[in-house]
Amino acid sequence: MNVERRTVLKGLALSSLAGIAVTSSCLSMAGSVLGAQAQPVLPTLVLVNNEVAESVFLQGVNASPGGKQVKVQRTDLSLDFILGFEKRLRSGQPQRIIGLVDDASAALIVDLARSAGARVQWLGQHRATPHASQHRLLSAEAASGCAPQLGLSLNACGSGFSLTEQRMHSLQAPLQASATARNRDSSDQWAATLGYTLAALGTTSDRQAPLIARRPVPLTGNFVSFSIEA
Amino acid sequence: MTEQNNKTLLPRGVDSANFEQAIAKFRKLLGDDNVLVKDDQLIPYAKIMMAVDNAEHTPSAAVTATTVEQVQGVVKICNEHKIPVWTISTGRNFGYGSAAPGQRGQIILDLKKMNKILHVDPELCTALVEPGVTYQQLYDYIQEHNLPLMLSFSAPSAIAGPLGNTMDRGVGYTPYGEHFLMQCGMEVVLANGDVYRTGMGGVKGDNAWQVFKWGYGPTLDGMFTQANYGICTKMGFWLMPKPPVFKPFEIKFENESDIAEIVEFIRPLRIAQVIPNSVVIAGVLWEASTCNTRRSDYTSEPGATPDAILKQIQKDKNLGAWNVYAALYGTKEQVDVNWNIVTGALKQLGKGRIVTQEEAGDTQPFKYRAQLMSGVPNLQEFGLYNWRGGGGSMWFAPVSQARGSECDKQQALAKKTLNKHGLDYVGEFIVGWRDMHHVIDVLYDRTNPEETQRANACFAELLDVFEKEGYAVYRVNTAFQERVAQSYGPVKRKLEHAIKRALDPNNILAPGKSGIDLANSF
Numbered sequence: 001m002n003v004e005r006r007t008v009l010k011g012l013a014l015s016s017l018a019g020i021a022v023t024s025s026c027l028s029m030a031g032s033v034l035g036a037q038a039q040p041v042l043p044t045l046v047l048v049n050n051e052v053a054e055s056v057f058l059q060g061v062n063a064s065p066g067g068k069q070v071k072v073q074r075t076d077l078s079l080d081f082i083l084g085f086e087k088r089l090r091s092g093q094p095q096r097i098i099g100l101v102d103d104a105s106a107a108l109i110v111d112l113a114r115s116a117g118a119r120v121q122w123l124g125q126h127r128a129t130p131h132a133s134q135h136r137l138l139s140a141e142a143a144s145g146c147a148p149q150l151g152l153s154l155n156a157c158g159s160g161f162s163l164t165e166q167r168m169h170s171l172q173a174p175l176q177a178s179a180t181a182r183n184r185d186s187s188d189q190w191a192a193t194l195g196y197t198l199a200a201l202g203t204t205s206d207r208q209a210p211l212i213a214r215r216p217v218p219l220t221g222n223f224v225s226f227s228i229e230a
Numbered sequence: 231m232t233e234q235n236n237k238t239l240l241p242r243g244v245d246s247a248n249f250e251q252a253i254a255k256f257r258k259l260l261g262d263d264n265v266l267v268k269d270d271q272l273i274p275y276a277k278i279m280m281a282v283d284n285a286e287h288t289p290s291a292a293v294t295a296t297t298v299e300q301v302q303g304v305v306k307i308c309n310e311h312k313i314p315v316w317t318i319s320t321g322r323n324f325g326y327g328s329a330a331p332g333q334r335g336q337i338i339l340d341l342k343k344m345n346k347i348l349h350v351d352p353e354l355c356t357a358l359v360e361p362g363v364t365y366q367q368l369y370d371y372i373q374e375h376n377l378p379l380m381l382s383f384s385a386p387s388a389i390a391g392p393l394g395n396t397m398d399r400g401v402g403y404t405p406y407g408e409h410f411l412m413q414c415g416m417e418v419v420l421a422n423g424d425v426y427r428t429g430m431g432g433v434k435g436d437n438a439w440q441v442f443k444w445g446y447g448p449t450l451d452g453m454f455t456q457a458n459y460g461i462c463t464k465m466g467f468w469l470m471p472k473p474p475v476f477k478p479f480e481i482k483f484e485n486e487s488d489i490a491e492i493v494e495f496i497r498p499l500r501i502a503q504v505i506p507n508s509v510v511i512a513g514v515l516w517e518a519s520t521c522n523t524r525r526s527d528y529t530s531e532p533g534a535t536p537d538a539i540l541k542q543i544q545k546d547k548n549l550g551a552w553n554v555y556a557a558l559y560g561t562k563e564q565v566d567v568n569w570n571i572v573t574g575a576l577k578q579l580g581k582g583r584i585v586t587q588e589e590a591g592d593t594q595p596f597k598y599r600a601q602l603m604s605g606v607p608n609l610q611e612f613g614l615y616n617w618r619g620g621g622g623s624m625w626f627a628p629v630s631q632a633r634g635s636e637c638d639k640q641q642a643l644a645k646k647t648l649n650k651h652g653l654d655y656v657g658e659f660i661v662g663w664r665d666m667h668h669v670i671d672v673l674y675d676r677t678n679p680e681e682t683q684r685a686n687a688c689f690a691e692l693l694d695v696f697e698k699e700g701y702a703v704y705r706v707n708t709a710f711q712e713r714v715a716q717s718y719g720p721v722k723r724k725l726e727h728a729i730k731r732a733l734d735p736n737n738i739l740a741p742g743k744s745g746i747d748l749a750n751s752f
Contacts, residue, residue: 077609079388083366103621104612107279111322111389114274114329115342117263121270123277125621127677129530134677138277138284140270166284168269168276169239221526222619222675229270 041203042229044070045088047099047109055219056188056212057100060195063210065203067196075105082108089116089230097228098198100126100191106224113228121201122146124225126194130218131181132160133190139167143227146197151177153193153209158183161190185214194225201227239290241314241335242741242749249290252311256293259303264343266292275321275338278330279623280709281674281686287330287708289316292338298463302423304339305461308738309421315339316740317461319361319394322386325625325671326398327708332742339461348464349440352377356414356440358466361393366607368392379469381605382406388607393465397455398705401660401667403602405559406470407508408662415439415466416451418459421734426460440466456705457726458740459733470605473559477569478600480585481576482550486513488581489641490634492552493659493666495579497632500661504568507603509556509661512595513641514540516658516671517549519617520610521594525654526619534649550583553595557603617656620675622685624709626692628701630666640668640701647695648672651688652681667704693717708742715745720752727752 046061053074061067075081088095089112097118101109103125113120121142127134133154137147147165154161160181166174181187189212196209240249256265266272267290276288295301308315316336321329331338345362350371357368365381366388372379382402384395395402396409406412416428429445430438443449454460483492492511499505515535528539544551558565558572576582590596598610615623626644630636637659645655648670657670672692674685686709693713696702702717715723726746730737737748 077612079366079608082388082609102616103619104615106621107277107324107612107615108389108609110274110277111329114321118274119268119270120273123273125677127620127675136677138273140268140273142270168273168288169290221524222616222621222677224621 041066042094042096044096044098044199046070046072046199047075047097047101047105048072049075049101049105051102051219051221052100052191052223056192056210056215057195057219059210059212060192060197061098061199063192064196064199067199070199075099075101075109077104077108082112085109086112086116089113089118093230095230097230098201098226100194100198100223100225103222103224106226109228110224110226113226113230116230118228118230120226120228122198122225122227124194126190126223126225128187128190128218128220128223130187130220132162135161135163135190137163137165139165141167143201146201147175148177150193150197151175153197154190155179157186157189157193157211159186159189186212188212188215188218191219198225198227239288239335241290241337242333244311244313244335248311249313252307252313253291255307255310256291256304259307260293260295260300264294264296266294275329275331275340278328279325279621279676280327280707281622281624281676281682281689282709286334287327287332288334289331289338290335292340294340294343296343298417298419298425301339301341301419301461301463302425305419305421305423305738308337309736312736312738313337314738314741317341319397319462320364320389320391321394322390323394323398324386325623325707326705330708332708332711332740336740341461341463344463347371350375350377350379350469351440352379354441355379355469355471356466357392357469358415358440358464359391359393360464361462362391363393364389364391369605369607378472380404380406380472382409382412382470383602383605383607385602385611386609387602388609392467393462396465396467397462399455400705401508401662403508403510403555403599403660404470404557404605405506405508406468407660409467410452410455412468413451413465414441414443414468415464416454416462417464418454419461419463421460421736421739425463428454440468453729456744458743458746459729461739473561475562475565476557476559476604477565478555478557478587478596478603479572480590480596480599481554481556481582482585483552483554483582484550486551486641487638488552489659490638491579491581492554493632493634493637493661495575495582496554496556496661499572499575500632501663504571505556506559507557509554510599510658511637511661512553512555512658513655514544514549514551514553515617515654515656516614517553517595518543518547519656520598520613521547522613522616523547524616524619533652535654554582555596555599555603557600614656614671614673618654618673618675620677620681622672622674622676622682624672624685624689624707625705626670626672626689627703627705628668628696629704630668630701632661632664632666637666637668639699640696643695643699644668644670644692647692648688651684651691653685653688711742712745723750724752
């Protein structure tokens with residue numbers, strides 16, 4: 001089934017009003033497709049910076065269909081990393097690159113993707129505190145449904161968040177959703193759910209993003225997420 | 231107003247039928263793979279760092295050309311259908327607008343695939359390159375061919391390119407740091423499709439295009455920089471011979487109030503070419519950011535970072551409040567003589583702690599600064615974007631005389647204005663021969679709408695308060711081009727628009743660039 005943007009939004013509002021008690025992340029919409037249509041599974045590289053590598057983001061990635069086969073690489077600002085990444089983008093091998101990194105690394109990664117002629121389905125800026133997270137997303141048709149799904153899931157888990165999604169070339173007003181925190185243990189959930197959402201983009205999703213137990217040091221600060229197809 | 235129908239974002243003043251016809255012609259000319267209209271192809275062009283909505287800088291399409299003839303073809307189609315086209319070379323103008331078009335709906339002409347190094351002459355020390363050539367590519371070429379040459383580039387060195395940086399009048403950190411000064415010969419596709427070569431480039435059989443700038447009659451190279459009168463498809467420039475000895479050094483100064491004395495100390499050494507390179511005087515937060523320091527390491531309080539924390543960072547990271555980076559170049563004898571002059575002048579000044587390369591070792595930020603001053607690419611300065619985080623960055627770059635009193639005044643004015651808006655002064659001065667480029671990175675969090683609005687208001691106020699004191703910026707991001715053009719007065723603008731009308735009557739080349747747009751009333 002296709003995820004209807006407005007339907008999901010409506011659902012989100014209703015869920016919020018109803019104050020649903022949550023026992024799972026609710027990301028599973030059996031048989032649903034995250035993204036406009038199911039795509040063949042491509043070899044996937046996950047880029048993370050040092051902070052993210054220690055976070056639950058990768059748990060979310062691993063829980064996705066095909067999540068066990070991904071390759072994970074840490075980013076930095078060295079020329080070695082950048083030149084290696086550029087070489088990979090230009091290798092001619094079809095591949096997906098998803099990630100959650102710091103702003104400096106993201107500025108480089110996204111621009112190298114542009115110059116290599118890669119497609120970017122999702123570009124997100126995120127800010128997380130121990131109490132809430134903010135998500136500012138720019139997405140393509142290929143990622144339709146992912147942002148509402150992220151919001152729906154965070155809401156279901158009781159995470160405090162605000163989310164804005166702008167769609168390239170869309171006449172619709174940007175999607176805006178927010179909820180106050182109802183579950184103090186869910187401060188890290190955004191990273192796991194985001195990891196799951198990005199990894200599952202373009203696949204038939206019948207699993208769930210893992211519910212994350214409260215961690216002593218949640219992932220906080222500013223980050224950028226992306227989904228790139230080369 | 232940007233046109234928009236139910237399906238497609240359209241350029242200003244262009245209807246759907248004309249746009250579709252133009253796209254079809256682009257496909258025929260360039261091939262399907264070089265005409266990008268899908269949203270996931272255009273998102274990477276839409277990543278902006280300015281404090282405005284992405285939508286204001288969203289392209290309707292992007293096309294890539296590989297030859298001058300194709301560029302001429304693109305211009306022809308744009309004229310036929312009145313399509314405004316925003317040209318980029320490598321598109322790495324971070325802080326000044328990145329790869330996004332100046333106005334919503336403009337199509338992008340991306341010249342990244344025109345990336346041939348056409349010629350490097352190791353004896354005359356010249357180069358001729360296409361728009362997509364990066365500094366890293368040129369550096370690799372010089373290394374592979376073991377040429378005794380040195381590059382000068384801006385801080386995003388590896389991934390930026392000499393043609394684009396020079397066309398935007400960017401600066402570097404070597405003795406050849408004023409890049410437009412070192413440019414020699416341009417090839418430009420005009421709006422009517424003619425291919426114009428500046429300097430000696432029009433002379434049949436000439437081989438002096440890259441060695442003699444002026445040619446005969448009016449010299450027009452400068453007219454094409456920071457402008458929308460043509461599309462530069464080749465550029466020549468001079469390379470510095472690699473010196474036998476390179477001696478970088480840093481001088482750390484303890485107090486923010488030292489800036490006036492630092493400038494008075496540096497200026498005579500710079501004008502006399504004792505110190506020949508574009509010296510940098512970097513503030514503490516610029517330095518801290520480039521050695522992996524984040525604001526969140528010290529505080530989670532909103533607003534400007536208190537001075538007490540700045541002092542703590544200075545202490546923790548072994549930085550100065552101001553950090554001067556310079557280098558000496560030449561034979562051992564030349565460097566020894568100049569070193570004695572520099573250290574003697576510093577002794578007379580009576581303050582400042584000098585650090586040599588031997589003392590600094592591989593520590594940052596010294597290492598990357600030394601690399602920039604010796605033409606070795608690196609990306610260390612991207613650390614600036616992690617200081618506050620959130621992806622917002624707008625470079626505010628006023629110029630001034632190289633006088634201590636001027637720099638003192640500018641720094642105080644900038645810091646006061648930024649702090650008033652809850653933002654930090656993250657700045658450096660780059661010392662030209664007689665001028666100062668005061669570069670301030672207005673960093674803010676784009677995930678926070680309120681902070682984004684504040685950053686926009688702050689940038690506007692910086693322009694206003696500096697203008698009242700007789701200052702203006704030499705370069706600005708695309709969201710503020712029109713505003714900055716106003717600072718330079720109506721006569722200049724009338725002339726610029728008269729030239730635009732003569733050269734590009736259909737207003738197809740980057741309307742709005744530097745405030746030049748025939749939709750204006752000039």
